[in-house]
Amino acid sequence: MNAEYAYTRKRMHFGKRCNFSDSDKTEMEVKSNPALMSNYVRKDPVTHATQFGKIYAVHEINTTTATYKDNKMFHYEGGWPKDINMKDLEQTVRYRRKIEKDELYIHTMLQLLPSMEHCILQNNACNIYEQYFADVEANPLIQRAFxxxxxxxxxxxxxxxxxxxxxxxxxxxxxxxxxxxxxxxxxxxxxxxxxxxxxxxxxxxxxxxxxxxxxxxxxxxxxxxxxxxxxxxxxxxxxxxxxxxxxxxxxxxxxxxxxxxxxxxxxxxxxxxxxxxxxxxxxxxxxxxxxxxxxxxxxxxxxxxxxxxxxxxxxxxxxxxxxxxxxxxxxxxxxxxxxxxxxxxxxxxxxxxxxxxxxxxxxxxxxxxxxxxxxxxxxxxxxxxxxxxxxxxxxxxxxxxxxxxxxxxxxxxxxxxxxxxxxxxxxxxxxxxxxxxxxxxxxxxxxxxxxxxxxxxxxxxxxxxxxxxxxxxxxxxxxxxxxxxxxxxNDKLLLTALLDRETRREKVIEAKNREQRLKMKTLKMHGETDFADASSKPDEREDAKESSDSLRNLLIAQCEQEYENIINTELTRQVEASNVELNNNVMQNDAIIS
Missing domain, CATH: 2.130.10.10 (YVTN repeat-like/Quinoprotein amine dehydrogenase)
Structure with a gap:
């Protein structure tokens, strides 16, 4: 058997609220104390670095060591010996010949040539068209038409x-x-x-x-x-x-x-x-x-x-x-x-x-x-x-x-x-x-x-x-x-030159054609005169006319035959091309089916 007893208490006897007012306030003054400085300890900041990029290896290579020496000399002042007048052409030529005849001249040149040849070969090995930036598209020398x-x-x-x-x-x-x-x-x-x-x-x-x-x-x-x-x-x-x-x-x-x-x-x-x-x-x-x-x-x-x-x-x-x-x-x-x-x-x-x-x-x-x-x-x-x-x-x-x-x-x-x-x-x-x-x-x-x-x-x-x-x-x-x-x-200048050149060429051809037509006209006039003089021979005129007509008909027939042969050749070529294309399509279909 559980015995329970409930204790009761009025609200007014506990939890009394606080009452604040302006009159109930406390004021105080806190002054600085220099003695507290000894209790202050400064901590140095700690920096931690992070790296999110890719890590690349460093590769180094040594090239041929080049030793440079600065020598300044004005040719006007000291390029020639003191006893040579550089403005006198005869003296300078005589001095060059003297140097070239010296026994040490060839040996000196042989010693100087390898270093100079090395520099020349190094310059020739440089590719001036090399693209150093892959993301930049190079402009072609000739623009593409599209x-x-x-x-x-x-x-x-x-x-x-x-x-x-x-x-x-x-x-x-x-x-x-x-x-x-x-x-x-x-x-x-x-x-x-x-x-x-x-x-x-x-x-x-x-x-x-x-x-x-x-x-x-x-x-x-x-x-x-x-x-x-x-x-x-x-x-x-x-x-x-x-x-x-x-x-x-x-x-x-x-x-x-x-x-x-x-x-x-x-x-x-x-x-x-x-x-x-x-x-x-x-x-x-x-x-x-x-x-x-x-x-x-x-x-x-x-x-x-x-x-x-x-x-x-x-x-x-x-x-x-x-x-x-x-x-x-x-x-x-x-x-x-x-x-x-x-x-x-x-x-x-x-x-x-x-x-x-x-x-x-x-x-x-x-x-x-x-x-x-x-x-x-x-x-x-x-x-x-x-x-x-x-x-x-x-x-x-x-x-x-x-x-x-x-x-x-x-x-x-x-x-x-x-x-x-x-x-x-x-x-x-x-x-x-x-x-x-x-x-x-x-x-x-x-x-x-x-x-x-x-x-x-x-x-x-x-x-x-x-x-x-x-x-x-x-x-x-x-x-x-x-x-x-x-x-x-330079397009305008080039086209102007092209048109002028072709115009002059056609003018020369036209002049030659006019001269040729004038000659033919003159010959035709002489021929008509001869034809009038030979009017007493009608049989010869008829024979000449018949021969010219037959020659003309023969040329026309020959041209027609050549034209017909060209057409037949082209039609045959087109039929063969269509047959080849048809065979290729059939072979491709057979391959797909198989």
């Missing part, structure tokens, strides 16, 4: 259309306009003929859409106003857009005063008002316009080369390329469908004076025509399978040309910043970059942009970028390396 695709701008429509023309905006090139048109007439009846303006930084959605009533074949920004554009339409008319006023054209030319064929070439003219431009078409007409009055052209020029004064449109030759250089003023150039380039002067009083200068440039239509931005006397023509560089001083032949390409060329343009570089685009989707200062027989860079045919090329004004369009409505923005965009120190 390019990369920055952005791709695709046609928003489901029905893909080819891009016929590109134009960069003048405000630092932040935008570019692309004209979309369908080259197939059967598929172009959908009714959507929109073209677009793209921003460089936004490849997903176009910046603005232009809505014409028919396809736009060409678009050009006004070089003085980035809000104004002009375009050539498939109906032959020209139109003007102001993007501040919407996507519809603000003014269109009249049909009866426009081109008969689609207007596919249009360029601005350098004028004070900034409203003048001119257009060209396959109908063989060049028309000058003013955006302030676009119903009627201000001037018209017909490319009737046989009788320029008649201005007969029915006999005009179609214009396939157009060019204007702002620094020259009234001069313009146009490429025709028969391969002739016309260098015209708008100040000519008659049509014959306006188209007086002619160049037989290509065998087919002139696809691209452009002057060099720095050397304006030289221009580039692109057509058929070759590109050629011409000089205005040589009219009969070009001064430089590229070898024939396997694929058809569809365009070309000079680099805006580097003098000697120009670009070519082809139907196989390849862009070739040529630099005539480096090599003339092959491009310095060949880029496979896409699998479709390239239709248009436009370099950026700063030279580093270029917009390339293809047949499926895609635009590729390419960036080139400094080797293709930046001029070196």
């Amino acid at each position: 390019s990369r695709t920055v952005n791709v701008y695709r046609d928003p429509l489901t029905t893909k259309r080819q891009i016929a023309h590109l134009s960069w905006s003048p405000d630092q090139g932040n935008r570019f306009a692309a004209s979309y048109c369908n080259d197939d007439f059967k598929k172009s009846s959908s009714g959507n003929y929109a073209s677009y303006i793209w921003e460089v930084e936004n490849p997903n959605n176009p910046y603005m859409m232009l809505k014409p009533f028919c396809p736009i074949l060409t678009l050009e920004y006004n070089p003085k106003d980035s809000n104004i554009l002009i375009g050539g339409l498939a109906t032959g008319q020209v139109a003007c857009w102001d993007i501040r006023r919407g996507s519809e054209a603000v003014d269109i030319s009249s049909v009866e005063f426009s081109h008969r064929d689609p207007c596919d070439n249009i360029l601005w003219i350098n004028s004070k008002t900034g409203t003048d431009f001119f257009s060209a078409s396959k109908d063989g007409q060049i028309k000058w316009w003013d955006t302030r009055k676009m119903q009627i052209p201000t001037e018209t020029l017909v490319m009737d080369l046989l009788k320029p004064e008649d201005q007969n449109v029915d006999k005009a030759i179609g214009i396939s390329a157009l060019q204007f250089e702002p620094s020259i003023g009234t001069r313009f150039m146009c490429g025709l469908e028969n391969g002739i380039v016309i260098s015209g002067n708008r100040k000519g009083k008659t049509p014959g004076e306006k188209i007086a200068t002619r160049f037989k440039a290509q065998y087919g239509p002139v696809i691209s025509l452009e002057r060099n931005p720095t050397f304006v006397k030289n221009f580039l023509t692109v057509g058929d399978w070759t590109s050629r560089i011409w000089s205005e001083d040589c009219r009969e032949s070009c001064i430089a040309w590229t070898p024939g390409h396997r694929d058809f060329l569809t365009g070309g343009a000079w680099s805006v910043t580097r003098y000697s570089v120009y670009y070519l685009i082809k139907t196989d989707g390849t862009l070739d970059v040529w630099d005539f200062l480096i090599q003339q027989d092959s491009p310095v860079l060949s880029v496979k942009v896409c699998d479709e045919s390239l239709t248009c090329l436009r370099p950026h004004e700063q030279g580093q970028l270029a917009a390339v369009a293809n047949k499926k409505g895609s635009t590729y923005l390419l960036e080139f390396s400094e080797a293709l965009t930046v001029n070196q120190k």
